[in-house]
Amino acid sequence: MPLTLKDIARMAGVAESTVSRAINNKPGVGKETREKIMDLVRKYNYRPNQLARGLAKKETQMLAIIVAELSGADYKIIKSIEAYANEQGYNCIICNTDNNQQKEEAYLALLSNQQVDGAIIIGGELANKNIINTALNKNGLLVLVNCLSEELLIPTILVDSGRGGYLATSHLLEQGSRKVAIVMGSRKDYLESEKLAGYLQALKDYHLEVEEKHIIETDGSREGGYQAFFQALEEGDLPEAFFVTKDILAVGLFDAIKMGGYLIPEDFSIVGYGESIISSIIDPGLTVVAEPLEELGRYAAEYIINLIQGKNPEEIIKVLEPDLKIGESSRFKIR
Amino acid sequence: MPLTLKDIARMAGVAESTVSRAINNKPGVGKETREKIMDLVRKYNYRPNQLARGLAKKETQMLAIIVAELSGADYKIIKSIEAYANEQGYNCIICNTDNNQQKEEAYLALLSNQQVDGAIIIGGELANKNIINTALNKNGLLVLVNCLSEELLIPTILVDSGRGGYLATSHLLEQGSRKVAIVMGSRKDYLESEKLAGYLQALKDYHLEVEEKHIIETDGSREGGYQAFFQALEEGDLPEAFFVTKDILAVGLFDAIKMGGYLIPEDFSIVGYGESIISSIIDPGLTVVAEPLEELGRYAAEYIINLIQGKNPEEIIKVLEPDLKIGESSRFKIR
């Protein structure tokens, strides 16, 4: 049976409203009274019930970070969101949806119910529009990161994956490779499809034909990357280079290439996606498309907090640019 | 302005209590009435406000997972907790404390305030006892995972890190190494100190002297692992084997050893801690102490949910045993 504000009021011999004012640092409380109250608060370690407070104030100083899959890259974004949010006096709860609509719905309900003041959705296939709409209709404040809402006009901030795909592919082409394959996750994933688009654009700019068999769609797992190589091998007409869109895929691909007795980058040049501990351990060091994840997170946090505080930011869609970090896996190739 | 239960009641022409009964699937509502109500609920996508519900019912079907640092290993535990919790109809929010007492306090407040029905704390230096006590006094239900409360009697479930340290060290000794060093994180970390204790016990059982300089305490980073090796090198009297207590440390150590022109396991045998993507990428494949993380998470979730539902489990402390997964980094050594 936790202590309530009423208890404190009774003990201090004042009204509840006075206690409320005192603990919220509001004016209109006598110095003496305030001290008496705060002493009791400290003594009994009283903490206001946030449920009740939220219900009454419609404000919780709490943000929800809704993420489809808690991977390494997303985690960097989360860290960065938390850092800024904390600075501004907000706490964050992380909600993992596993790409499950029902869960996403449940967590978005936190928003509609004002259990959190705002939510940031990171990645994944976007939720049911109805649900999002419901949340938004209820004055829910929402920002999307690295995903896109098809119809709804929701503030979005993302890294240009198309540009990333273009950078990766054109780098491989510049290094002398002509047959470049892409090893990717599901085309249905928005970011993946963008990377593919960048890849295609690069080929086009270099006046190269697109080979369907050089577009290798996988389940995005290590095993998927492994099989991708042998699939290419079986098809014949081996590519000279691979653009791999996920670090785990790259691990599998490396495994397979080494297993086949080939060398990187002598036999195959490779460019991966995303700076991670994994891509830095892989041997030889992976050339990767690097994303400004910290900036991404910070920007998202800033945005939602501005929204909460009633400041309406200018841009509704912010696009950040990735760049290329050259490693050893893509050395120049003499044709 | 979200729809409230009152609105639904008005539209259906019934009392609020009836609507409440209907949406909670409680008996005592006529079939027709119930249908009329549910139709409205669907039509307007009404969702009860969980804040109000929580306030009235003192129950939220929500669990908090409080974690000191969202690392790979902890993430496996979280996944497993979530899986079981979801099965049982609970949603989980993840709270990252960054080993910061203030944040821990804020998140624990979720518990005292009944915003969540229970909390699971994973790892890290344990919070201020006062705070935990406050949460518990308020009937907060709490389970600890991989950390220990010094005085308070809180249900705890953990993997025997002492045993892990012992397994690792004795394996290296059995493989023929005599000079085994330990490269570890902070001794203040409970789990790390346990691993050290296991290491010491193994040396003792093999009647070997403890060399202070073979106990290398680091900051637990890749860089820390890197420097650990050169530190050992400078000290002279190089160890023949290393027991590394964290995978990131192992990465740094590998870097350094290769940089120094040495071979693994020919020159140095190595055993790491925890199965992870990292330890599986490292070349040569790392021998590791493997922990039953899924079981750990599941057990914790089961425990807290039992507690919530009023079933009092038998054991208050559950210890799971790790085992050794042999890789290539610790091959037999002829002295």
Added chain:
DNA sequence: TTGTAAGCGTTATCAC
């Protein structure tokens, strides 16, 4: 400066 009282959106306890 302080107190009174209404309200936030539910659930629960009674009557009817």
Added chain:
DNA sequence: GTGATAACGCTTACAA
């Protein structure tokens, strides 16, 4: 079966 009505713990006009 159904409807009033009092909680739940807090905030916030408005009065005093």
